[in-house]
Amino acid sequence: MAKQSLGYTELEWTCPFCNTRNKGRAKVCVNCGAPQPKDVKFEQAAEDKPVTDSEGLEMAKAGPDIHCPFCGTRNPATAVKCSRCGGDLTEGERREAGQVLGAQQSKPAADVICDYCGTANPAANTKCKNCGSPLRKAAPKPAAAPAPAPAKMNPAFLIIGAIVALIICGALAFFVLRGTQTETNVARVSDVNWTRSIVVMGLAPVTRNTWADQVPQNAEVNYCEQRERERSAFPTGNSQEICGTPYIVDEGTGFGEMVQDCEYIVYDDYCEYTTVELQPIGLLDESGSDLSPFWPETRLEQDQQLGDRRETYQITFEVDGESVVYETTNAAEFARFQPGSEWQLEISGFGNIVDIQPAP
Numbered sequence: 001m002a003k004q005s006l007g008y009t010e011l012e013w014t015c016p017f018c019n020t021r022n023k024g025r026a027k028v029c030v031n032c033g034a035p036q037p038k039d040v041k042f043e044q045a046a047e048d049k050p051v052t053d054s055e056g057l058e059m060a061k062a063g064p065d066i067h068c069p070f071c072g073t074r075n076p077a078t079a080v081k082c083s084r085c086g087g088d089l090t091e092g093e094r095r096e097a098g099q100v101l102g103a104q105q106s107k108p109a110a111d112v113i114c115d116y117c118g119t120a121n122p123a124a125n126t127k128c129k130n131c132g133s134p135l136r137k138a139a140p141k142p143a144a145a146p147a148p149a150p151a152k153m154n155p156a157f158l159i160i161g162a163i164v165a166l167i168i169c170g171a172l173a174f175f176v177l178r179g180t181q182t183e184t185n186v187a188r189v190s191d192v193n194w195t196r197s198i199v200v201m202g203l204a205p206v207t208r209n210t211w212a213d214q215v216p217q218n219a220e221v222n223y224c225e226q227r228e229r230e231r232s233a234f235p236t237g238n239s240q241e242i243c244g245t246p247y248i249v250d251e252g253t254g255f256g257e258m259v260q261d262c263e264y265i266v267y268d269d270y271c272e273y274t275t276v277e278l279q280p281i282g283l284l285d286e287s288g289s290d291l292s293p294f295w296p297e298t299r300l301e302q303d304q305q306l307g308d309r310r311e312t313y314q315i316t317f318e319v320d321g322e323s324v325v326y327e328t329t330n331a332a333e334f335a336r337f338q339p340g341s342e343w344q345l346e347i348s349g350f351g352n353i354v355d356i357q358p359a360p
């Protein structure tokens, strides 16, 4: 984020003794003459008008003012002696600076009504144009509606939720118990089946997307479009500046700097391209219903390769007139199950085969 200055605006401070609002550049209260105490902060004016007079601009940029260690009067950063008492300012304390006071108020502020005579005054005025009494600060602009408070949970929902949780726990416990209970059965092999397959890899076109500078050399670019690639603090050949809401930073001089945080959206070409890559283009497979599985015959064309191999074996057992299927990828295990042979199966509550032993 790069900071951009939009110039300076004059702040205000309110006299704690007579409640009069004073312009930022006033070192002492225009009404009662009291110096601005160090702990009386500057505030944004009702409307942030840019400072245009050269004297004001010079004051704004001079660096935080110094409070006289003897009488407390605010003096400009460049002063050596207090303008009020002549005291030496080298031991004086500089005002704090750099605090963000708020978003820039660039719209004209509403008039302020005098509490004493009811006259409408421009918000920038510190004294009533009719009766001369001090004017209070213009009411701040209504802030954005606060986020709605999180809705309170209806107690009925809590009760229903608790009941549902209980049911789920009960069901889980039931299934876990059932799953651990097993039954031993004598079974006969009624069917054996196998499948073996090999993936064939070949060169074929494939479409992908990436930034123009990352498209592979041999690829054919189909089309490109401009997209946001990154954010940058600096402008580039193809970028667009975006800035946040301007805000006011207390300079400690009675003036605030109007600042804006900006960055650049950097655009680039994002392209779709087609390239030729080795990828699965076919499947060779064999299957059978015996105990002699074999791999498919492979005849490869130029630029083709063999990919992943898969083998699955299924043994169907007859248990009390019902069929139970056992599946494995182990060819040696599969070879043991002669059709018609008898086995002792341990079957879980879910109907899964947990253990297989030769029948005694």
Ligand SMILES: [Zn+2]
Binding pocket: 015, 016, 017, 018, 019, 020, 029, 030, 031, 032, 033, 034
């Ligand atoms: Zn005063």
Ligand SMILES: [Zn+2]
Binding pocket: 068, 069, 070, 071, 072, 073, 082, 083, 084, 085, 086, 087
């Ligand atoms: Zn002094």
Ligand SMILES: [Zn+2]
Binding pocket: 114, 115, 116, 117, 118, 119, 128, 129, 130, 131, 132, 133
């Ligand atoms: Zn008045």
